[in-house]
Amino acid sequence: MRYELTDLRLFMAIAQAKNLSTGAAAVHITPSSASYRLKNLEQALGTPMFVRNARGMELTPAGESVLAHVRELFEGVERMHEDVGRFTLGLKGHVRLTANSSALNGFINPSLGRFLVLNPYVDADIEERQSEAIPAAVLAREADIGIFAGATDVAGLDVYRYAVDQLVVAVPADHPLASESEIKFGAVLDFDFVCMSRSSSNYLFLRDMAQKAGRQVRVRLHTHSFEAVLSFVAMGVGVALVPRSVIASLPGTAGIAMLALVEPWAVRELNLAVRADARLPTFTTAFMQFLLDDPRVAATRGA
Template sequence: MNLRIDILTLQLFVAIVEEQSIAKAAEKKHIAVSAVSRRISDMEEMLQVELLYRHSKGIEPTSAGYALLEHARIVLGNLAHLETELVGYRQGTRGHIRLFVNRSAILESLAQELGEFLVLHPLVRVDLEESISPEIIQAVTENRADLGIFGGNILAPDLQVFPYRQDRLVAIVPRDHALAARAKVRFADLVDQEFISLEKGSSIDTLCVKAAAELGRQLKLRIRVSGFDALFRIVEARMGVGVVPMEITHGRFDPGSLVAVPLDEPWAQRTLVLAVRNRASLPPATRLLVEHLLAAEAK
């Protein structure tokens, strides 16, 4: 038997049982009595079973009718729950956000701001992936990420880009290094040092390589690392110097071993940006997160 029972007919059947009257159910649903009767008759004919007893005191379900009533209420309840969930997705109270970010953003401000957002929207799920700037741009462009946060010195011509945060780059040197006592340092003072660099293509690596090239030099790259903690440990072991954002240095190394010296370069004031394919067409939850992050930046 191929059953085809539409939602309105189930709603009418439940209303008839609850009101014990076809006329009252029709009035409640704003449908003609004859149309309601016809729907119930068609359903009984399709199911080949009687669903309702009609007597002088009104209408009550048969045993088959009670079975249908139980399942109809389950189906209608599930549909109501589904509607509530879908409304949540439309309004942004539910959703799934794919977020690609660089390590600086996570350590500087994003973790706290994302936590605040999820307190406000506990039914939103976020997949957070850490990567370097070019890979973040590619992920957003290819729709593998809904939004990305990366260094603003890396161009993303196919994306909509918004300023997210500013940070200040500093040189990390051992406490007994010749540059450690300086109030600030030019990049020209670093370019001849053994250099500990972050991942190739990352925002900071790109800035340092470009700065060296503008001085007509090449970085004396000794070790390339994938994280700031590794960079601190290697510099602490006196294998070279490095460049990191000032904001991520607080409490991350022993000040008796390492010193952060501000870089005296225009490009050392770095902008992190937030990028999307098209802000106007973002899913509601993603749009809410973008608004939350940009509002936090404006404070």
């Protein structure tokens, strides 16, 4: 069998993206070169790794098996680099984190920025996903650390209480609901919404909660960030469902009223998970502890 680590890294990138061109871009090679390398890898292993269909490139059963081994292999390579790096000063490595949009924007990003400044030889890959998908992604080695809302029944994880957040309704200051201090979710659904992008975990959660209530979200605008969402709310475009932590992290919310949402799911318990059997490199463990020890985050756990 003749193949290189580059071939395996490419294979992993294509499996993650479910697209050859996107996977090729992730490892900085051309699509034609990626196609050639993938063909050689499949010939070396003696079986197809992917099935091409309308959804993109789906792994075959053999591909799923190879992917698990490849992820484990690169974890070993990462540990090897870390062991060598101990002969120099500071932490070195690459950490992968996946989280929902509320955790990313309300808590993680400020902690991440400070950690990277303090550790200039550590790189990070951050991905947003819906909370329900995150524990399985960590177990499948698609991320080193996952942060998600609610509990999980996925076995094989070590789970730590990370933060407590609350979803609130943001409305323009002159909106008919602005005088209310709290409100039921069903009453908010009578109005137009300003939402995060269609792929955002915040929007997908809002859509799912509305469907469970037998309603549809009246979306007037999808935009790219919570800051943009609140800006459009202040202009009177619509109302929004936003995490209280995000509001606290933004420079100002003039022209906006915040309403407590009287729903049990509005209080969001955020958990941090890693694989129970993972031999985490020192830099990953240090990053995890940095996230948990952030004073602003830790303070919410006692709220």
